[in-house]
Amino acid sequence: MKLNTLRPRRLRQSSAIRDMVRENSLSVKDLVYPIFVVAGENVKEEIPSLPNVYHLSVDNAVKTAKEVYELGIPAIEVFGLPEYKDEIGSSAWDLNSPVQRAMRAIKEAVPQLVIIGDVCLCQYTTHGHCGQLCGHEVDNDATLKLLAKVAVSQAKSGADIIAPSDMMDGRIAVLREALDEAGFQNVAIMSYTIKYASGYYGPFRDAADSAPQFGDRRGYQMDPANSREAMKELELDLAEGADYIMVKPALCYLDIVRQVRDRINRPVAVYNVSGEYAMVKAAAQNGWIDEKRIVLESLLSMKRAGADIIITYHAIDVAKWLKEEN
Numbered sequence: 023m024k025l026n027t028l029r030p031r032r033l034r035q036s037s038a039i040r041d042m043v044r045e046n047s048l049s050v051k052d053l054v055y056p057i058f059v060v061a062g063e064n065v066k067e068e069i070p071s072l073p074n075v076y077h078l079s080v081d082n083a084v085k086t087a088k089e090v091y092e093l094g095i096p097a098i099e100v101f102g103l104p105e106y107k108d109e110i111g112s113s114a115w116d117l118n119s120p121v122q123r124a125m126r127a128i129k130e131a132v133p134q135l136v137i138i139g140d141v142c143l144c145q146y147t148t149h150g151h152c153g154q155l156c157g158h159e160v161d162n163d164a165t166l167k168l169l170a171k172v173a174v175s176q177a178k179s180g181a182d183i184i185a186p187s188d189m190m191d192g193r194i195a196v197l198r199e200a201l202d203e204a205g206f207q208n209v210a211i212m213s214y215t216i217k218y219a220s221g222y223y224g225p226f227r228d229a230a231d232s233a234p235q236f237g238d239r240r241g242y243q244m245d246p247a248n249s250r251e252a253m254k255e256l257e258l259d260l261a262e263g264a265d266y267i268m269v270k271p272a273l274c275y276l277d278i279v280r281q282v283r284d285r286i287n288r289p290v291a292v293y294n295v296s297g298e299y300a301m302v303k304a305a306a307q308n309g310w311i312d313e314k315r316i317v318l319e320s321l322l323s324m325k326r327a328g329a330d331i332i333i334t335y336h337a338i339d340v341a342k343w344l345k346e347e348n
């Protein structure tokens with residue numbers, strides 16, 4: 023073979039040619055912006071480990087939701103810090119908790135914005151675990167009943183999608199049944215299907231005040247060493263009726279995203295988690311990296327791996343950057 027017959031550089035010669043042959047792209051429509059709602063009025067407090075991400079009272083959550091919608095981002099995911107905590111996390115299904123109040127207010131102010139409700143108990147329990155305890159263990163089946171109450175209360179408050187992040191066995195089937203029984207057949211379930219026990223959640227636990235008071239979450243979240251087990255979780259959630267499949271965190275688990283994408287025909291979401299965000303922000307603040315370039319490259323790599331939806335704290339910045347480029 024002659025040396026000069028295969029020249030991939032022909033397809034990289036100019037920006038126009040590169041545009042023609044580009045295989046993947048990032049759009050504002052791929053993004054979901056997570057928000058943290060707290061009690062009170064006119065609260066907007068920056069979360070120290072998540073620069074430019076805030077604890078918002080309901081009034082400010084509505085303002086942020088409007089901004090998100092006007093930027094063209096299709097959805098927000100709502101997390102909350104409750105006014106009270108107890109052993110079973112009952113504030114999670116209290117219709118007057120900040121999350122439920124924020125959902126109602128956002129749905130009224132920006133009805134076209136898709137509201138995703140995070141369903142878990144760790145932000146609402148005194149012990150910080152994701153379910154009801156029996157001794158020092160999380161009781162799976164007792165927890166399912168509580169999660170069903172949370173899902174229904176969020177659906178009543180205006181959530182379009184319920185996103186269970188607890189990793190209890192059998193939860194998708196139980197939540198589906200509970201939503202249907204309550205008349206919410208059209209509320210979809212975005213399952214945190216494959217959620218690893220990850221060190222990358224550190225800043226989120228400050229943000230959501232949800233660090234476990236003892237032990238850790240390895241008894242229910244997945245071992246980062248495993249991928250076959252991820253496919254088992256996937257099969258279960260598909261069988262139980264999950265409408266969207268999520269992999270969390272994103273960047274360390276893009277191989278898993280690819281495996282999921284190749285196996286299924288339902289939408290795949292990734293959660294670009296707090297630790298991934300905080301590392302980029304810290305390096306950027308030190309002038310060590312080009313923040314915009316690193317963020318766009320990271321999110322594009324999630325698309326390339328097969329993600330349809332990216333939940334990210336960078337969403338507002340990315341929406342603005344993409345607008346500048348067009």
Ligand SMILES: [Zn+2]
Pocket residue numbers: 142143144145151152187188
């Ligand atoms: Zn949890």
